[in-house]
Amino acid sequence: MSSAFQFGDEKGIDMRRTSRWLVVLGTAIVFSQALVAESWQATVGAQSTDKGVQVLAFLPNEIWIHTGDSITWTFDSDEAHSVTFLKTGQARPTFAAGCPGTTPMSPTPEVNSSTCVNSGLITTPGTTYTVVFTSPGNYTLLCLLHVNQTGIIHVMDPLVPLPHDQDFYDRQASLEQRDLLYDRDGGLPKKFKEDSPHSDGENRHAHNHLVVTGAGEIVATPGGAQSVSLMRFMQHSVTIHAGETVEWDSSDVSGHSVTFGDDTGITALTPRSSNVVADSDGALHAVVSSTSDNVHSGRIAPAPQERTNLASVPGVTRFRVTFPIPGTYPYKCAFHDELGMVGEVIVLP
Secondary structure, X not given: OHHHHHHHHHHHHHHHHHHHHHHHHHHHHHHHHHHOOOXXXXXXXXXXXOOOEEEEEXXXXXXXXXXXXXXXXXXXXXXXXXXXXXXXXXXXXXXXXXXXXXXXXXXXXXXXXXXXXXOOOEOOOOOXXXXXXXXXXXXXXXXXXXXXXXXXXXXXXXXXXXXOOHHHHHHHHHHHHHHHHOOOOOHHHXXXXXXXXXXXXXXXXXXXXXXXXXXXXXXXXOOEEEEEEEEEEOOOEEEEEOOEEEEEEOOOOOXXXXXXXXXXXOOOOXXXXXXXXXXXXXXXXXXXOOOOOOEEOOOEEXXXXXXXXXXXXXXXXXXXXXXXXXXXXXXXXXXXXXXXXEEEEEEEO
């Protein structure tokens, strides 16, 4: 009898030992999985087939990852974008200044609170840029060219469970891209129509011919800001008579230019040409008398949003050109002509 009990006790002990080993093994597996660095995927920008509609967004613009993980962003538009992380407390630089400069892709840049990482402006669809996150924290993601294009990366301790997987982020990116690119609320066409001549929303001087210069919208998400721009002049061709004036008005979230003649070397930081003056109402004004004239409006765009403790910075949203001589005058947005943002003014006697 005693031997039977002894056998049963040993069997119970073996089962408990096996259970403990299974728990230890399971914990080890979970721990090892947490320590394996993952590579996440995201997208920068999107565009319509004709490149006229540009999504200025990180898709998605909020991601949770573990320390040691990396994210690869794929650039998906001809419009320029950057992937930029600034140091803690660092003021936002211009796109030309960068961190300074551009952070090379090799070796893989590391993001932490004491580093500034910048892809530089990328304009080739399909280009990728990868960074690895070496310290826990919440890191703001910026595009240095578009102020309304931000995001955040939450970097967690490896033992903290993540709320979402790659499939979730792929779905989020697809939905956000669709909503921005296809403008579900019809806001861009409506805005274009309201700002155009002969509409109820018309706001122009009676003697001017108006060209709406782009249209845009901003979307706020828990991760930051996303925006979309229609990179087109509303009236591709305008016909006037000699001595009349055309006015270009911009209410887009993106800056544009009206540039006649040579645009070599012009960027969004290039000031207006010396033959452009300011009218009394703050609009800029030039005279174009020949197709060989070089006239550049500089960047025309609404003023930045007001922020506490920062001085107001006025925006320039109107540019006027008077044409005294008959002819056909081609012009472009020097920043977005490669997207098809061009036009012409036909001046009759």
